[in-house]
Amino acid sequence: MIIYEFKVKGKDRQYRAIDDAIRTSQFIQNKSLRYWMDNKNITKYDLNKYCAVLAAEFPFADELNSMARQSAAERAWSAIARFYDSVAVASPRASNCKKKVLGKRGFPKFKKHCRSVEYKTTGFKLSTNRKAITFSDKKGIGTLKLKGTYDLNYYDIKQIKRVRLVRRADGYYVQFAIDVEIKVETRPTQQLVGIDLGLKYFIADSKGNVEPAPKFYRKSEKALNRANRKKSKKFSPIKKKAKVRQSNNYHKARVRYARKHLRVSRQRKEYCKRLAYSVIQSNDLVAYEDLNVKGLVRNRHLAKSISDAGWYTFRLWLEYFGHKYGKVTIAVPPHNTSQNCSNCGEKVKKSLSTRTHLCPYCGYVADRDLNASINILKLGLSTVGHTGIYATGDLPSWAIGASLSSNGESMNVESPSL
Known part of the structure; x- marks a missing residue:
């Protein structure tokens, strides 16, 4: 579908x-x-x-x-x-x-x-x-x-x-x-990769490659706030109390503000889509973190940055392209993937601000995100053969038929760029 x-x-x-x-x-x-x-x-x-x-x-x-x-x-x-x-x-x-x-x-x-x-x-x-x-x-x-x-x-x-x-x-x-078959035959690449999602780098893989976080919302935040202020100045609390329609100028400002947010949302979606496609085309097996994004955004210090990253959108496209091109995608538990040493397996506690992994047991030194991505790949390889977990539930929506969300978005299917 x-x-x-x-x-x-x-x-x-x-x-x-x-x-x-x-x-x-x-x-x-x-x-x-x-x-x-x-x-x-x-x-x-x-x-x-x-x-x-x-x-x-x-x-x-x-x-x-x-x-x-x-x-x-x-x-x-x-x-x-x-x-x-x-x-x-x-x-x-x-x-x-x-x-x-x-x-x-x-x-x-x-x-x-x-x-x-x-x-x-x-x-x-x-x-x-x-x-x-x-x-x-x-x-x-x-x-x-x-x-x-x-x-x-x-x-x-x-x-x-x-x-x-x-x-x-x-x-x-x-x-x-x-209703069409979306699976496409591809040649095996004989490549495996583990992906660690982060805020400094959007992804860091087990091969040492990193992709910087685009931060679309942060870059547009000044213009968004300006448009929001202009909208607020045209809002009349008296009309709201009297249950009277707001002025035409208010609705024009509201639409301009909404269009700016829509542009940021489309930028993030297109970025996640292109990156997920590139990862799937380059590898036969992709292991990534099974992050609870809904729980992570409760952190009031990091909520805006986590929402701006678009981890969940990236995961949806990764699973969709994995199904379409016959690649294996595995979501693994993220617990201690940043703390454990990928070389010897010992737990090395470190704060979020510590960006370098230095193991006192074996002397292994690596970037924190690289160390985590290697651990994620090892966990993914150890779970090959299991049913796996999908971001949208027990089964992905393309496995049970068309599932269009009530707000008009279709995150797990391809749509034209207009």
Whole structure:
């Protein structure tokens, strides 16, 4: 399953219709969640049936395509399924919060700021040349032009399993989830590598190579703060208290501020993508740290630097390219990889500020990150043959089908650069 993304061009009324469809999808998702909370023994199919009830009760919900309504209910069910041990919900008290699984978990929450609406196999039609798409439901979206570099003529219409409209700070996009085999045959390189992730160096491998941290947010922080101040000056607390819409100048400043953040996010994503691709193409086995990034960012002294590094994004792309090109990727526990000596195995305690590893037992001297990367490679080689751990959960999303996140991002699939 791959995701192709195009920017769409339309008129203002069409953009307003897309916004209306997104709000309707959010409404159905929240209503489905409330229906599950108020009733016991609810299943996924009960939520799909409830969509028809909502369409009969609310005219604006009936304007949305029936499969788009079901897709919104499935989003609510995916949050419910993560909360329970099994897909079949037995009781609102039988939670899965204590289960040792990776990924999001906890009681499902109502959505407030959805940015996308998803269609399945109906409600849209591609033009003959595949350069435009027409949405046929009653929301009035109409025909939108597609701007992108990929050619959809290469695929059959039946291979398109999902179509999603996404709103971002710089415009509207459409994503196509296409059912194709993504594995590519490559020649073995007979190379192994261990990777240590850090803040001074983004990665340091067991071969002695280092890649400096780009620090995209730090470099743009001054411009971001300036744009944020301009936005704040145009905000009126009186209008907020009176529940009146803010001025047009405020919304323009808000969009300018959001576009700057979006640019930084895309810079980080593209950097991680290119680096992960290079690592996978150069090696047959890649061992890396199984870092708990969500826990690490709780450190108020390092939270900004850790978030700016993009370790989790790099790991997602590393696992995706590893699956695509048939390479082995192994996440190993990071405990004591920086403390243990890679030469003799003895533990040498050192603070975070100590950047050189000096072993008093065997006299081995090396850079701290190089020593850690060698330990990571040794741990990875000792676990070859096990199932491994993926950043997105027990199985990567490309192993179970298309899994598009609710905010419109598709981190583990390739998309065109626009």
